[in-house]
Amino acid sequence: MTSKRAERVGDVGADRREQAAFLFQSGDRVLQGRGICARVETPASGGAHRDSLFLHSVEEAFARARQAGIAEPVIMGAIPFDTTRPSCLYVPREHAWVARPAPVSSAPVAPAQVREVRNLPSADGFCLAVEEAIEAFRRGELSKAVLSRIQEIHLAEPADVEAILANLARQNPTGYQFRIPLAEGGELVGVSPELLVRKQGARVHTNPLAGSAKRRADPQEDQRVARDLLESSKDHYEHRLVIEDIRQQLAPLCSRLDVPEGPSLLSTNAMWHLSTAIDGELADSRTSALQLACRLHPTPAVCGFPTAAARQLIQRIEPFDRGLFTGMVGWCDAQGNGEWVVTIRCGTVQGDWLRLFAGAGIVEASDPAAEWAEVTAKLGTMRAACGLLDEENPT
Ligand SMILES: C=C(O[C@H]1C=CC=C(C(=O)O)[C@@H]1O)C(=O)O
Numbered sequence: 001m002t003s004k005r006a007e008r009v010g011d012v013g014a015d016r017r018e019q020a021a022f023l024f025q026s027g028d029r030v031l032q033g034r035g036i037c038a039r040v041e042t043p044a045s046g047g048a049h050r051d052s053l054f055l056h057s058v059e060e061a062f063a064r065a066r067q068a069g070i071a072e073p074v075i076m077g078a079i080p081f082d083t084t085r086p087s088c089l090y091v092p093r094e095h096a097w098v099a100r101p102a103p104v105s106s107a108p109v110a111p112a113q114v115r116e117v118r119n120l121p122s123a124d125g126f127c128l129a130v131e132e133a134i135e136a137f138r139r140g141e142l143s144k145a146v147l148s149r150i151q152e153i154h155l156a157e158p159a160d161v162e163a164i165l166a167n168l169a170r171q172n173p174t175g176y177q178f179r180i181p182l183a184e185g186g187e188l189v190g191v192s193p194e195l196l197v198r199k200q201g202a203r204v205h206t207n208p209l210a211g212s213a214k215r216r217a218d219p220q221e222d223q224r225v226a227r228d229l230l231e232s233s234k235d236h237y238e239h240r241l242v243i244e245d246i247r248q249q250l251a252p253l254c255s256r257l258d259v260p261e262g263p264s265l266l267s268t269n270a271m272w273h274l275s276t277a278i279d280g281e282l283a284d285s286r287t288s289a290l291q292l293a294c295r296l297h298p299t300p301a302v303c304g305f306p307t308a309a310a311r312q313l314i315q316r317i318e319p320f321d322r323g324l325f326t327g328m329v330g331w332c333d334a335q336g337n338g339e340w341v342v343t344i345r346c347g348t349v350q351g352d353w354l355r356l357f358a359g360a361g362i363v364e365a366s367d368p369a370a371e372w373a374e375v376t377a378k379l380g381t382m383r384a385a386c387g388l389l390d391e392e393n394p395t
Contacts, residue, residue, distance in 0.1 A: 022076045022092050023165070023179035024331050026198075026339055028100050030177075031331055033076050033092030038064045040089040041183065044079045047294030050286075058089070058290065062334045065091045075290075078180050078188055078329040078343060081298060081322040088183055088324060103170040112387040113156035115352075120150045120320045126375070127368035129317045136313060137364040144241050145304035145313045148359030149375050150320050151383075155352045159386060161187055164349065167385035171269045176341040178329045182348065188324055190346020190382065193268050194301065196328050197292045198339045202285035204254065204292060209266060210242045210301045210361050211235030211274035214377035226265055226272045234365040239263050239274040241305040241363075246278060249296050253287060254280040268345070270381050288336030293328050301361065302326035302342055324348070325357040345381045356382045 022033030042057035049055070058075055065073035070091070077089035121129065126149055133145045161179070168177055168191040175191035182188060195207040213229040216222040229235055243259065251257055257280040266275035303326075304310025314322075324343055332338030347356035358378035360371045376391050383391065 020090070020181040021179060022090065022095070022181070023177065024076060024329070024339070025100055025177040030098050030100050031074070031076065031095060032098060033074070033095040035093030036090050037068050037070060037073070037093045038091040040075065041086040043084050044087050044294055045083040047083070048291050050291065054087070054294070055290065061091050072333065074331050074333045076180070076331045078324045078327055079297070080324050080327040081302065083294070083297065086183070088180065090181070103173045104166060112159070114153055114388065115156055116154040118152040120152070123372050125319065126372050130362050130366060130368035130371050132317060133313060133362045134364055134366060142309035142313065143305050144238060144300055144361055144363050145310045146302050146326070146359045146361050147314070147371070148318065148322070148326070148357060149379070151356045151379060153354040153356065153388070155354065158352045159349045159354055161189060161349055164189055164385045171381065171385060175268060175345070178341070180329060186348050186350030188329070188343070188346060188348050190343065192329070192341040192344050192346065193266060193273065194342040194344060196296055196299070196340045196342050197289060199289035199292055200337050202282045204250065204280045204282055205278065206246060206250070206296065207275060207277045208242045208246055208299060208301050209273040209275050211239040211263070212360065212374055212378070213272045214373065215267065215270055215272060229272050229274060230265060234363060235274055236263070237365070238361045238363050239276070242300045243276050245300050245305060246296060250278070250280055253282055253284070255283045256281040268381065270377055286336060288332060289338030289340060290332045293330070293340035297328055298326065302344070302359065304361070322357070326359060345378065347382045354386055
């Protein structure tokens with residue numbers, strides 16, 4: 001097998017290669033990585049299959065790491081929404097699992113000075129897109145599509161990635177926090193609430209989210225919003241499409257698959273979500289976390305249903321390329337154990353530019369203004385971590 005698939009890292013600047021920092025927090029532990037030993041850019045499409053070019057590239061990267069003296073390599077990084085595009089995966093030169101540090105309770109969020117903000121699309125553009133999607137649902141072309149917005153922010157000074165991560169950890173102490181270097185420079189950072197898949201031995205676990213409501217400052221209001229979400233037929237429908245798709249993907253691979261009857265509530269600092277924790281036992285424990293993630297992606301929580309029609313609609317309507325957003329981010333070891341989360345509540349940081357992302361599932365019963373409010377609230381997680389004012393209450 002040639003070494004072309006797992007790219008050599010000679011073209012990455014020596015400093016960046018040595019200093020690249022990786023982070024993936026899950027539960028009470030953190031996987032930290034430093035330096036780049038091998039990089040995999042092979043697109044992940046076809047990665048559900050053991051003999052795919054993609055999985056061969058990953059194997060090659062592991063082999064190269066072992067030759068370089070890394071006894072138990074892991075691969076970390078991100079895979080884009082469009083899996084025909086290059087992956088952004090690395091075997092770090094060093095890695096270690098450490099206990100998740102207690103978040104600093106009063107880390108000051110220094111207000112960021114902003115030079116320019118670009119919204120893609122505008123509020124009106126987003127609402128028109130939602131209406132266009134609703135028309136397509138009514139014509140029977142599809143049942144659900146996830147539409148999103150991007151905010152590009154030019155800061156007066158370079159962003160401080162360490163400070164953003166500290167703020168994210170304080171805001172969302174239980175989320176899956178991540179930090180991944182980008183091939184083109186800059187970093188992907190965020191704190192996802194959504195587990196695409198975790199695999200340990202034969203055990204498989206996924207925790208899809210779909211159906212959301214913005215949290216309120218007043219505790220009673222907040223509880224009312226949560227109750228309304230739990231009773232909302234629109235949100236249950238949006239959620240059920242995701243669960244049924246995941247069940248269909250996982251059932252043929254599992255000797256046992258436990259799918260709860262209905263969703264429960266999961267909260268972040270900013271949002272309530274409908275959540276279903278699914279647990280299973282793989283019939284063949286050699287199936288890797290990466291294979292499972294590639295099989296599940298894109299779930300209707302980030303694309304829509306049916307997948308192909310939703311993908312086309314997104315391509316036609318969204319005025320930007322999602323890149324890594326709504327792809328997957330995580331890690332996998334050479335035994336195939338690993339965790340991949342959905343790349344949401346995140347952004348890229350490149351010097352003094354931020355590119356922040358948020359999306360929402362649209363169904364026929366969606367209200368365009370409410371969906372805009374939802375994506376704006378979701379964007380608030382990264383905006384707050386970056387020291388930016390609340391868009392809805394910019395006081
Ligand atoms: C695409 C996003 O959310 C997805 C995940 C959770 C809930 C969602 C929703 O309620 O629409 C979305 O499907 C995002 O947060 O950017």
